[in-house]
Amino acid sequence: MIDPQLLREHPEVVRASQRARGASVDLVDGALAADAERRAAITAFEALRAEQNALGKRVAAAPKEEKGALVAQAQELAARVKEASQRVNDAEAAFAEVAGSIPNIVLEGVPAGGEDDFVTIREVGERPAFDFEPLDHLALGERLDAIDMARGTKVSGARFYFLKGIGARLELAIMMLGLDRALAAGFVPLITPTLVKPSVMQGTGFLGEHADEVYRLPDDDLYLTGTSEVALAGYHADEILDLSSGPLRYAGWSTCYRREAGSYGKDTRGIIRVHQFDKLEMFSYVDPADAEAEHERLLAMQEGMLQSLGLSYRVIDTAAGDLGTSAARKFDVEAWVPTQNAYRELTSTSNCTTFQARRLAIRQRTASGTAPVATLNGTLATTRWIVAILETHQRADGSVHVPEVLRRYLGGLEVLEPVR
RNA sequence: GGAGACGUCGCAUAGUCCGGUCGAGUGCACCACCCUGCUAAGGUGGAGUCCCCUCCGGGGGACCGAGGGUUCAAAUCCCUCCGUCUCCGCCA
Numbered sequence: 423m424i425d426p427q428l429l430r431e432h433p434e435v436v437r438a439s440q441r442a443r444g445a446s447v448d449l450v451d452g453a454l455a456a457d458a459e460r461r462a463a464i465t466a467f468e469a470l471r472a473e474q475n476a477l478g479k480r481v482a483a484a485p486k487e488e489k490g491a492l493v494a495q496a497q498e499l500a501a502r503v504k505e506a507s508q509r510v511n512d513a514e515a516a517f518a519e520v521a522g523s524i525p526n527i528v529l530e531g532v533p534a535g536g537e538d539d540f541v542t543i544r545e546v547g548e549r550p551a552f553d554f555e556p557l558d559h560l561a562l563g564e565r566l567d568a569i570d571m572a573r574g575t576k577v578s579g580a581r582f583y584f585l586k587g588i589g590a591r592l593e594l595a596i597m598m599l600g601l602d603r604a605l606a607a608g609f610v611p612l613i614t615p616t617l618v619k620p621s622v623m624q625g626t627g628f629l630g631e632h633a634d635e636v637y638r639l640p641d642d643d644l645y646l647t648g649t650s651e652v653a654l655a656g657y658h659a660d661e662i663l664d665l666s667s668g669p670l671r672y673a674g675w676s677t678c679y680r681r682e683a684g685s686y687g688k689d690t691r692g693i694i695r696v697h698q699f700d701k702l703e704m705f706s707y708v709d710p711a712d713a714e715a716e717h718e719r720l721l722a723m724q725e726g727m728l729q730s731l732g733l734s735y736r737v738i739d740t741a742a743g744d745l746g747t748s749a750a751r752k753f754d755v756e757a758w759v760p761t762q763n764a765y766r767e768l769t770s771t772s773n774c775t776t777f778q779a780r781r782l783a784i785r786q787r788t789a790s791g792t793a794p795v796a797t798l799n800g801t802l803a804t805t806r807w808i809v810a811i812l813e814t815h816q817r818a819d820g821s822v823h824v825p826e827v828l829r830r831y832l833g834g835l836e837v838l839e840p841v842r
Numbered sequence: 843g844g845a846g847a848c849g850u851c852g853c854a855u856a857g858u859c860c861g862g863u864c865g866a867g868u869g870c871a872c873c874a875c876c877c878u879g880c881u882a883a884g885g886u887g888g889a890g891u892c893c894c895c896u897c898c899g900g901g902g903g904a905c906c907g908a909g910g911g912u913u914c915a916a917a918u919c920c921c922u923c924c925g926u927c928u929c930c931g932c933c934a
Binding site for chain 1 (some may be wrong): 862863891892893894895901902903904913914915
């Protein structure tokens with residue numbers, strides 16, 4: 423939910439944001455009208471209600487002989503109050519509907535446009551060069567007996583897989599490395615629920631235009647989360663936080679589920695795009711004034727991970743039209759994937775400013791009362807990284823060099839040897 | 843899955859049977875001031891959240907788990923849902 427006060431006082435800011443996203447500008451005028459109508463309805467209702475409350479007191483105090491007349495009067499008033507109350511409900515619902523469909527205001531400096539209009543902030547690390555024909559991650563994974571797509575498909579269908587042996591260990595190693603870094607940086611680890619209520623899924627902004635990406639369990643009215651961001655944001659819903667001693671930072675470890683609707687035929691080979699994977703997600707609750715600095719901090723954590731793993735990557739500032747509903751700015755870190763001759767997203771970090779917090783009623787105490795906090799999230803480790811690690815560190819004989827930082831999580835293993 | 847008990851202002855509770863004097867008492871914790879040489883104790887006052895209007899002094903409305911209903915009037919009566927606890931059953 424955008425700030426209704428901003429909408430009212432500076433609608434041009436909201437319009438500009440919508441324009442940058444390539445979203446509806448008319449929506450802003452609709453929201454303004456709905457807001458005016460809503461407030462008029464509230465004022466009308468409250469005047470009637472005040473009258474009814476006053477009359478109620480007179481009825482209670484009146485002597486018997488006057489009660490009959492007063493009650494008759496109150497009956498008539500009660501009917502009008504009921505009507506007015508209904509109008510308030512309708513107007514509030516209408517406003518919530520239209521205002522709720524406006525995505526977060528994009529931050530100053532975010533490139534306008536769609537998916538291809540991102541701005542590259544920097545490229546880091548040498549792209550690997552091979553004096554042999556490099557194998558893709560699946561070929562490598564199969565030789566290492568680390569990835570079993572065929573059986574994943576047999577058991578669960580397309581885009582499912584088994585991580586086996588060193589593959590399973592490699593994922594855990596990546597995740598543990600991330601967890602240790604998170605702990606060192608003061609993040610509190612949380613293993614989160616992956617099924618959440620509609621209100622939480624709605625509050626985090628995942629039921630907007632991308633609702634068909636989300637698995638739903640209709641019998642139980644629950645959603646499977648595509649990232650622990652959902653549970654991490656819901657964690658403090660309806661709470662007033664104390665951020666006086668600094669941000670609240672969490673590292674959420676969970677399995678993630680995505681329907682990948684509309685991606686038929688894309689990335690069908692290997693584990694690049696799958697229905698289920700594991701992820702360690704950073705999540706910060708901060709004072710809105712500190713949000714941009716925190717965003718840089720999360721990005722630095724991500725880059726630190728990829729650098730340690732010896733991956734070549736670039737950082738992009740995602741264009742407005744490619745931002746999620748809740749994000750005001752998003753940086754993706756994309757690693758070079760040799761066999762695809764392309765950068766592929768390994769991490770994503772979003773500054774949601776106060777948008778999620780407003781929807782989920784997460785506030786902090788300020789000198790003048792309470793105010794929504796800012797929320798930020800970012801990937802710290804995930805299954806997909808196996809792709810870039812295997813491909814980047816492969817050698818001519820099909821073995822894979824293990825980055826130094828992962829060895830302590832793999833019993834000191836320096837090389838992954840092919841088993842077939 | 844079955845039976846029962848319960849859900850009130852940060853915490854703990856009173857109020858619910860018998861609807862209006864209850865947005866709501868008490869204790870603890872909290873804040874300000876006062877007082878006793880310090881501490882402990884004591885006294886006085888204050889304090890919740892959300893929303894609307896405002897000549898920015900203030901005025902008004904909503905909120906007793908959530909949502910409906912009955913009624914002139916609901917914390918209080920009725921219904922549905924959610925949650926907690928106890929017992930029984932079942933279960934990876």
